[in-house]
Amino acid sequence: MALGRDFAWLWRAYTVSALGTWLALDAFPMIAVFALHVNAARVSLIAVAGGAAAALLAVPLGPWVEFRSKRRLMIHSDLVRFAALATIPVAYLADGLTYTHLLVVSVIVAVANIVFTGASGSHLKALVPAERLGDANGSFESVNWLSTAVGPPAGGALIGLFGPVATVVLNALSFLGSAAAIRRIRRPEPAPPERHAGTSRRAEIAEGWRVIAANRELRTLFIGTVLYSALVMAVSPLMTFWMLNDLGFSPLEYGLGVGVPCLGGLLGARVSRPLVTRFGMRRVTVVSGVLRIPGLLGLAFVGPGPVGLLVFMVSQLGLIAGSGVFSPAFATRRLELSGERTTARVLTAWKIGGQVGIASATLLWAGLATVTDVRTAVAIAGVALLPTAVFLPWRATGSVASSPPEPKPEPAPEPVAKAEAGAGSGG
Numbered sequence: 001m002a003l004g005r006d007f008a009w010l011w012r013a014y015t016v017s018a019l020g021t022w023l024a025l026d027a028f029p030m031i032a033v034f035a036l037h038v039n040a041a042r043v044s045l046i047a048v049a050g051g052a053a054a055a056l057l058a059v060p061l062g063p064w065v066e067f068r069s070k071r072r073l074m075i076h077s078d079l080v081r082f083a084a085l086a087t088i089p090v091a092y093l094a095d096g097l098t099y100t101h102l103l104v105v106s107v108i109v110a111v112a113n114i115v116f117t118g119a120s121g122s123h124l125k126a127l128v129p130a131e132r133l134g135d136a137n138g139s140f141e142s143v144n145w146l147s148t149a150v151g152p153p154a155g156g157a158l159i160g161l162f163g164p165v166a167t168v169v170l171n172a173l174s175f176l177g178s179a180a181a182i183r184r185i186r187r188p189e190p191a192p193p194e195r196h197a198g199t200s201r202r203a204e205i206a207e208g209w210r211v212i213a214a215n216r217e218l219r220t221l222f223i224g225t226v227l228y229s230a231l232v233m234a235v236s237p238l239m240t241f242w243m244l245n246d247l248g249f250s251p252l253e254y255g256l257g258v259g260v261p262c263l264g265g266l267l268g269a270r271v272s273r274p275l276v277t278r279f280g281m282r283r284v285t286v287v288s289g290v291l292r293i294p295g296l297l298g299l300a301f302v303g304p305g306p307v308g309l310l311v312f313m314v315s316q317l318g319l320i321a322g323s324g325v326f327s328p329a330f331a332t333r334r335l336e337l338s339g340e341r342t343t344a345r346v347l348t349a350w351k352i353g354g355q356v357g358i359a360s361a362t363l364l365w366a367g368l369a370t371v372t373d374v375r376t377a378v379a380i381a382g383v384a385l386l387p388t389a390v391f392l393p394w395r396a397t398g399s400v401a402s403s404p405p406e407p408k409p410e411p412a413p414e415p416v417a418k419a420e421a422g423a424g425s426g427g
Helices: 004-021 027-034 038-058 061-067 068-093 101-125 132-160 166-183 201-212 216-246 250-259 260-280 280-291 294-300 307-339 343-371 376-392
Strands: none
Touching: 004 101, 004 132, 004 307, 027 038, 027 101, 027 132, 027 166, 027 216, 038 101, 038 343, 061 101, 061 132, 061 201, 061 343, 068 101, 068 166, 101 132, 101 307, 101 343, 132 166, 132 250, 132 260, 132 307, 132 376, 201 216, 201 343, 216 250, 216 294, 216 307, 216 343, 216 376, 250 307, 260 280, 260 307, 280 307, 294 307, 294 376, 343 376
16 A cells, blocks of 8 residues: 555554444344344443443543553454454353343443554554655545445345344454454554653543643534534434334345445545645535534434435435545544644543543433434434534644653663554554
């Protein structure tokens, strides 16, 4: 690939894990609906419990990730996700799968996701030159949307043929493939930053949040992306339950409804970098951020049959095409603003904030759907999403987040860079 051999292995790792993840899109809600026969509120609780518990457990992980080998953490995160997911088909085949088991696995996977995100984004900056970060993030985003387009329809077909845990098996194996690819990276990994003498653990944990709060553009992006993700993801389990249980769509039809619009995301990811080059990152971020907002409201008008499926696809297309352009530009700008010594802590804090937001909104909207109905809850989420446009970077800024001051040099030899290479932006 144009970004070099090591990035090519990183890209392969991301590709295999992204495909596995999107094959298993909504696998846990589908298992809960088809195998465990739970209601809509309990389907949503899977996302709530996993996200909230993972965020709580991950609070001290920012500095833990920052001061350790990033690639090793990525590999270990992949192996943990494989091991946790592998227990689902085993329990299912032994007729011992329970709702509690699903909740526990969702927490473990969510914690591993947070660790992987903090480590991978931080080391991407070490693996790829700063001027090529946009190209790297665009490559990841293209893979993400292509996997999203292919994965859900294929996953729905596999579930229809082989049962509700088929895609969980493939997702687990994808993390093994990711770990194997990351191990092939040979470029030495820069030594992690050293802890400052006398710095308290509490201050280290809070540093990622301090960097976000201290930079206006970073702070605005954080609030906007957390609110956006929270509302969109809060609707996701409700739509899964509604379409499969109430509107009578098959898993394959639902997968097609999710997957086909993702071709718009693939196109958006491909044009994001050229658009940034021509119009500038801020303008592209603002316009694409606005364009991705109205689609959520359209989901409230989904009905049964082919027309309902078409409405679902068109609404999804609006959400996804804008996100395809927005995400690479946003991810690149976030890395630029996150500081040289605090990237992992910023990304970990960001992931924790996102998890808390998603968990809180999902719980609230599950209750809202219970006291009203799914259509009303989705409509309210769509209306609530509209004001999030104010949190886009409308005002220009050239500021970059400050890192903690470097400690005074001591008469000791320079640390040797560990012979481990870079990390990606997801998995």
